[in-house]
Amino acid sequence: MxxxxxxxxxxxxxxxxxxxxxxxxxxxxxxxxxxxxxxxxxxxxxxxxxxxxxxxxxxxxxxxxxxxWPIGRSSVVRGRATGYDFITFVSELYGVDADQAGDIVTLLVSRPDYIDQPIDTWPPYVRQEFNFALALVPEFDxxxxxxxxxxxxxxxxxxWQALFEERxxxxxxxxxxxxxxxxxxxxxxxxxxxxxxxxxxxxxxxxxxxxxxxxxxxxxxxxxxxxxxxxxxxx
Amino acid sequence: MSSNEERIAQWRARRDAEKSSRAAHPDLPSEFALIATRAEALATGDREDADGVLALVLESLRSMPSTTIGERRQVYDAVARGIERGVEHGDAQSEFAELRRRQLRTIVRLVENDARLDIAVTDPGYRPAEFDDAVGALLSGYRRRRALREGAEGSRLRRQALLSDESFTISVSEEDEGDLLYLRQRLAVVDAARGRRSIHQLRPRLDAWRALLRFEFALLRAESRFALLWSLLGPAVLMGILSFAYFFIGTHTILNMDVPTFAMIGGATWFMLRNTMFRTSTGFINRRSLHNFEAVTPAMTGISVGMVYLSSYSVVFPVLILGGYAIDLFTLPANVGGVVFWIACTGAIGLAIGSVFGCIAVVWPYFRQLGPVIQRSLMVVSGTFLVSEQLPTDYRAFILWSPLTHALQLLRTAYFENYTSDDADPEFFFAWLGALIVVGAVGQRLIRSRSNPA
Missing domain, CATH: 3.40.50.300 (P-loop containing nucleotide triphosphate hydrolases)
Structure with missing residues (x-):
């Protein structure tokens, strides 16, 4: 509410x-x-x-x-940090296990090989998938x-759709x-x-x-x- | 079964088929009724292509004793009639029935054209020349319409699930079902572990600070190596310039402080102060992407950036001092605890000034353009180059209004055994520090509504 x-x-x-x-x-x-x-x-x-x-x-x-957070907003996922740094940040922020979160995101996205590279070097579709995938990990009201x-x-x-529907x-x-x-x-x-x-x-x-x-x-x-x-x- | 019995069985089957065909199509002659009956299966067949329709049409034409235009027309009508009856009795979707009608019309047009050009359409192996192109377009149109219908049906079911707040099942391919199951299990584990955590009100705020600091350390690590090296080299270069200036005018000690150590302390502290101040204020603005997280505020991003850069000086100072001492350039601090305390206090005032600057920059973006001017002005009154006791008494007030001068002179008092600042006043410094913290704290609350997340 x-x-x-x-x-x-x-x-x-x-x-x-x-x-x-x-x-x-x-x-x-x-x-x-x-x-x-x-x-x-x-x-x-x-x-x-x-x-x-x-x-x-x-x-x-x-x-x-x-x-x-505003899921999908392009400005959320950007910068020199790597995908794993960002996963750790979000996990600590919302109190979820970073390793588990990393497992979920890497299994979900099409290009997990990008996740250990700086986000600035990712193509836009990889950032967007990462943004949406990460949003599944912490459960929100x-x-x-x-x-x-x-x-x-x-x-x-x-x-993603199957899991988001359940969420x-x-x-x-x-x-x-x-x-x-x-x-x-x-x-x-x-x-x-x-x-x-x-x-x-x-x-x-x-x-x-x-x-x-x-x-x-x-x-x-x-x-x-x-x-x-x-x-x-x-x- | 003997061949005679086979013939009898076939005759009976033919007779039964004719009888049921006549019953289904009593107004048609028996041969056309039979064609119509066979065409009924086309309306409910599994195959979408038009080969079956073409085969039936050609087979029916072949079964006619002669093929006049009228007779051919009767054959086509019988096939059409059979398809319509099949549609009525079967459960074919309307798009499929329409596909069959269009396929038949196209085939009739192609076959009839060829027949009128005296091409032997009843010969085995006959196939109209434009057949594939003509029916291919029909089939792709049909598939498009079917996808639209299925999409609309899916949307209807989805909406139904949505309105009753149920999960709508999204179908995934067989090979991804295992991944989906695994992901579900992982999410359940994450949820269960999260549910056990303390839900004290303070927890999210502390988590946010911890998360931010770790994230900023990761960003610092990702900075260029030159930027990190410069945090060491910068103070060394400034120290070199200051020492050279003093040596050039023949000064080797300043109020019992040796010039290289005096310059190093001034240079390194100034670099730390400058970095902390301006990184903090910049953190209010250029970390706006992190303000998309509810628990993160502009002040938090600014202060965490400043703290991370401040913490890097816990390495810079020991490296400079011990390295310089090893080559007989610097003396060691007389009071290590005092030095650490005043370095920390200088860092704290850097964070406080940075916070105030950050608040101003949020409200007045042009303020950022004044950064270089502010920096040089503060450098003059920071005590980096000289201590107030070097100045005539009348001029001391020009630099002693600055809390930075007081902090640096108190730091030098702790560092050098033979120097005690007469002008520096810890109470004056802490009054400034307290005031700046209050202004920063109030300011960050006031500017929050003006700071849009990126």
Whole structure:
């Protein structure tokens, strides 16, 4: 469950400041939701607040139970660390055995030979598989997915989908994807962000028609929505 | 069975077939009724290709005494009628029935064209020239439609499972079933082990700190070797420059401190302080990918980066001091405990200043461009080059406002037996340190809502 108590928030999209939430009180019960908004960049900002990654400027967000990282978000898995370093990091963070986690991930992904190399050297599909595979290891009460889920007809997709389906039973899912079929396959209701407010819409199909999903700039390789840069103070 | 009995059995079978064909198609002559009956099997056959349809059509044409256009038309109609009856009585999917109709229409068109061109369509081995291309397109269309139907059916079942909160079974290939089973077992083991852990509220936060520090050590290891070597060489180079400057003006001791050791202590401490400050502040920004994990905050990433770089100086200082001592360049510290304490305090103030800078950089990204200016300004007032007692009394206030000068002079007091700083004040330093920690702590709470995960 996720609760918003008098939440107000501002943020910027492409350098333009917007009021993200205006005094929102909202209760999200257990269930499977497709996050829908007018623009994919708004979806991302809303997801950050929902997942407790960024506290709002005013008010409070309460999350009951464990919540995943935004699974599939490309920026999560990157850097000079190796795959095993990352597995160890996530395992320690969520209190699971790193060796077991490593076994699961290496068996699942198509190219386990990359895992002991720096992540920066991996092809994008290997990073994405790794991202999704690792998300299966710790069990969460709330799964947050911020990318299209694996759908190509591959061994990885089949195995991942089979295990993820089992993981999802009795859990909450918040899915932000630009693939309408996935939204219909995985979600029962729409979680709609519109005009600074959140509401639940039980008619998912009409919701998807009203808020047609499209990929964010980041997802089509045009950079991040916010103005964050990576220059170092150090030299 | 004798040949006579065989003939009788065949005659009886033919008679029964004719009788049932006439019963099924009473309005057709018996020979066409028989064709229609045989065509019924095409609607429910296992094979999807059109060879069976072609074979039946050609066989039926051959069984006719003569092949006028009218008779051929009757044969085609009988086959079509048989297929329709087969569809009605069988459990064929509508796409398959449609495939058979289209295959028959195509075959009729091809055979009829050839027949009208006087090609002997009833000869054994006859096959229309465009047969494979024409029916191939039909078959691929059929397979596409079937996949769509199966996909829609799968989605319907999936949605049903979703709405009743059940697991939808995804089929995997036989060779992957073993892997799936193994993965399930592994996940069950992981879940069971995790369930036994303490769920004290403090636990996730401590786990996050530990995980971050280990991760940062792994990243430090992955840094280029030159970057790691520079953490040793940097202080040595700065020490060389400072010593040369003092030697050049004929100074070999500064207030009873030998110049090489004085310069080494100043240079190494400055490098440590600089690295800690700016790595910490940078960690607020360039580790934003880690802020996608709920337990990790900007302050945690900044401080953990700073701590990891700070810890590397636990190797740098002993190596420099002992190495320099071995070649008679440096003296050993007079008070090892005091030296370690003041190095740690300098590192702590580096972390605190870095945290404040990190908070400012989150709110005002341009602040990062001021890094070099800030660094050089702080270097002047850090006590790296000189101690305040070297300056005339009136000018001492220009550097003594800085807690860094106090820390370095107290460090040199602990290191050198014959030097005691008159100006350095531990209380002044700790007041600054406390204030910076408070400002950093408050600042990191204020900036959290402005720091977007990458």
């Amino acid at each position: 996720i609760d918003f108590f008098s939440v107000s928030d501002r943020n910027s999209v492409f350098g333009r400041s917007i009021d993200l939430f205006e005094n929102v009180d909202f209760h999200l019960p257990r269930g499977r939701y497709a996050l829908l908004a007018r623009s994919p960049e708004q979806r991302r900002l809303v997801l950050d607040v929902l997942a407790g990654l960024r506290p709002p400027r005013a008010g409070h967000v309460s999350i009951s139970g464990s919540i995943s 709330i799964y947050v997915v911020d990318a299209p889920m694996p759908y190509e007809e591959t061994r990885f997709t089949r195995l 999802l039973v009795g859990k909450t899912l918040i899915l932000s994807s630009y693939r309408p079929k996935q939204l219909l396959d995985y979600c029962a209701k729409g979680l709609v962000y519109e005009g600074g407010q959140l509401f639940i819409d039980h008619d998912l199909e009409s919701c998807i028609e009203r808020y047609p999903a499209r990929p964010a700039r980041e997802e089509i390789g045009l950079g991040n929505a916010d103005s964050g840069q990576y220059t170092e103070l150090d030299f």
